[in-house]
Amino acid sequence: MAATKIAISIMRNDVLLEIATFLARRWSGNNRVAIILMPDKVPTAKPDKNQITLPLLNYYPGTDFQKYRQWRVALWYESTRMKHSTKVLSYEHAFGFLLNTLETKRIEILGLREWEGMGSELVFNEGISWMSRQLLNSIYGRYKIAEAFSQYFLTGYLKGELFGGEFDKVKRATDYANEIIRGAIDNNYSTEWVEQHIPKLIKILELDPLVSIPVLAPRTRVGASLNQSDLLKQVEKVVRMRHKKENMEEKTKEIYEGHDVLREFETLVKESKKTENKGYESLEDFGLSVPEKMDVDETQIYDIDLIRKVKAAFRDWKTGWVERHDETGDEFDVESYIEALPKNFLSDFRLSIKTKVAILLDHSSSIADVELEYKQATIALCEGLHYLGIKFAVYAFSTDKRQVKCWVIKPPNIKWSVVSARRLVQIRASGGTPLAEVYGLLEPVLKSFKPDILVTLTDGEPSDFDSVRTMVLTYRKMGIRMVAIGVGRNVNDSVGIGHNLKYLNYEKAISVSRLQDIPKKVIKLLRS
Structure with a gap:
């Protein structure tokens, strides 16, 4: 890849980085949050480092707009996690997978109290992410039980079938997990309190806390193409479960089309096209370069203190005017006269x-x-x-x-x-x-x-x-x-x-x- 080519999709990575930083800081209430974009990386928040790692848009299936909507919802979840969680463990082992799954529901409930407008986007995300969820019939062993629990706990339904006593096991674990979340929210308990209950949850599911959980990109599970008709049906299914209203068809269409976010997306695409060459025209012809990797935070x-001091030192230059002593002026300064200073008048001086x-x-x-x-x-x-x-x-x-x-x-x-x-x-x-x-x-x-x-x-x-x-x-x-x-x-x-x-x-x-x-x-x- 040439050094000047830092975008590989319809939206430039630097434009993504800028909107992600703005939204993450607003949603999390933390102005020190930094965003790192890494290809095929599972969205992850690190509250102790004020850092959120996100994949690029092509991590997700669907149209460019649908990819952006999924990416944006992932950003919202991790920003909300940054605000309400104190730790995030690795998804690659059962213990961390279960803790993060419970925390996802807890922070979603808390986040929607503050950001009700995200409700429709979460419904769309549930619908499209369900398309890439693994069919339980196609996986085996302890991972199957962990995946089944995640599906049933977060959505209330399963993709595929469970056999023997598997469903009873998942149902009991889900009931217990919901009790934990209710207790945490009602009593304002944090991640540490939820974590204390994970060993019992593991026992109910009969899992090894260190069993490996494969983490796959959604697009690898759903394939390169996404059937839009199937997606619309899935969104309608979620709408029927989440909204007990008569105008289901209208609500489904509204959520599926996502007009509110569409305006934002179109603006960002336009900005990407506008700045694609602006400022970087023919850099290679001049022998100039742009850093190719952008993974260092x-x-x-x-240095916030230094920045604050620099801005404070030039506040007068920002306003454009400063008051100074002169031999003539608009106002007589009695104190300078008493102190026998040579310039006893005050006048406004324009700075530029x-x-x-x-x-x-x-x-x-x-x-x-x-x-x-x-x-x-x-x-x-x-x-x-x-x-x-x-x-x-x-x-x-x-x-x-x-x-x-x-x-x-x-x-x-x-x-x-x-x-x-x-x-x-x-x-x-x-x-x-x-x-x-x-x-x-x-x-x-x-x-x-x-x-x-x-x-x-x-x-x-x-x-x-x-x-x-x-x-x-x-x-x-x-x-x-x-x-x-x-x-x-x-x-x-x-x-x-x-x-x-x-x-x-x-x-x-x-x-x-x-x-x-x-x-x-x-x-x-x-x-x-």
């Missing part, structure tokens, strides 16, 4: 930053020791620029498989979002500092963007000093203000880096030993 590079900014991040191996703090400072800087409404682009360079890579983190015409942060965290510091080569790769892109300033964060030791000097002058002739910020591990290191940068023809070169100072340094550069 970006929450580790979000209309600069376009490009940022280049050195990810050579010399950054490795401070990589986390370096990325945290970068995120805070980008959040600050976004907060101020400044148009900016972010690039980074490193060495990947002995080849210099210039990565596009955020193109100038795409808004800053969690997707850009996710791209940044994928990049690992490695290799040397071929700064001149990277400037060469970026030249055609920045000629098009025409930033007012290019800020390079670097270790100050490029592979070829002469070539860097030449490229810096080339950029300056294009009307781009060239600024470098040296990143040092300590004061002595930053002094040495600052000394190196002075000889590279930058219009301004500064160095820092405290990485958290980087955002403020950059914003100050924009004022001057």
Whole structure:
């Protein structure tokens, strides 16, 4: 797969990631929830890590819209699980399978109290997921009993037949499980209380707690195609069980078509098509790349305290006005007069930053020791620029498989979002500092963007000093203000880096030993 091709379905993965992050945080009430998209991965919440793992859309059967609806319901379940469960065990063994199954019903009941509008989507999901449920006649042994219990407990009916005393066993276990759920909800008990009852449930079902439970993707069980007529009948069956109404046909049609979610889906597809090339046009022609894998969680590079401090420092710039002392003004300041200060009047001063900014991040191996703090400072800087409404682009360079890579983190015409942060965290510091080569790769892109300033964060030791000097002058002739910020591990290191940068023809070169100072340094550069 080419580095620029990060979508493999009708909806781009970065668009999926953005809507999933928004919905998960809203449904869970947790603004720190991070989403990880992984092919063919069972939807799983990790409450202790504020993390939800989801598969891609092609994990599910049906049309593109039906796939999205199933994926969205899975996201709702895991977000609700994030809010109401304290632990989630592996589905691959009977104990975890049973605990998670009971928790699914508990969190569904609690979740619907808050999100009643999800009711129709859950009915549709039950109907379509039933199509991919395993036929009990086709499986054997203890797994059959576990699957039968899951079907009967969650839906009230079975797909296939049970023989001998199997049904009585499943019925008794279901009755007991329902008692547990009622007790947990009535008394506001948590996952730990439910977990205490799993050993008895295992005993009723006569299972080994460590027996393996195969986990299969729904599409592998139902096949590549899905009979829409059969699906409609199954949805109608669920509607009849869940809704005791006369207008069954109308209700079934409404749930099957899902018009409320359809508008959301169409908007996301349109956004996917709109951004499919926007910001990434002909990247390979320029030698630029986009991180191909997106499986590293970006929450580790979000320093919330630092971001809050950066935004607080520039609140005046956000409002556009600041009050300052002057020799004349709209208001006389008595205190400054008493203190014999030279400027005793207050006047409102309009602030504005209309600069376009490009940022280049050195990810050579010399950054490795401070990589986390370096990325945290970068995120805070980008959040600050976004907060101020400044148009900016972010690039980074490193060495990947002995080849210099210039990565596009955020193109100038795409808004800053969690997707850009996710791209940044994928990049690992490695290799040397071929700064001149990277400037060469970026030249055609920045000629098009025409930033007012290019800020390079670097270790100050490029592979070829002469070539860097030449490229810096080339950029300056294009009307781009060239600024470098040296990143040092300590004061002595930053002094040495600052000394190196002075000889590279930058219009301004500064160095820092405290990485958290980087955002403020950059914003100050924009004022001057």
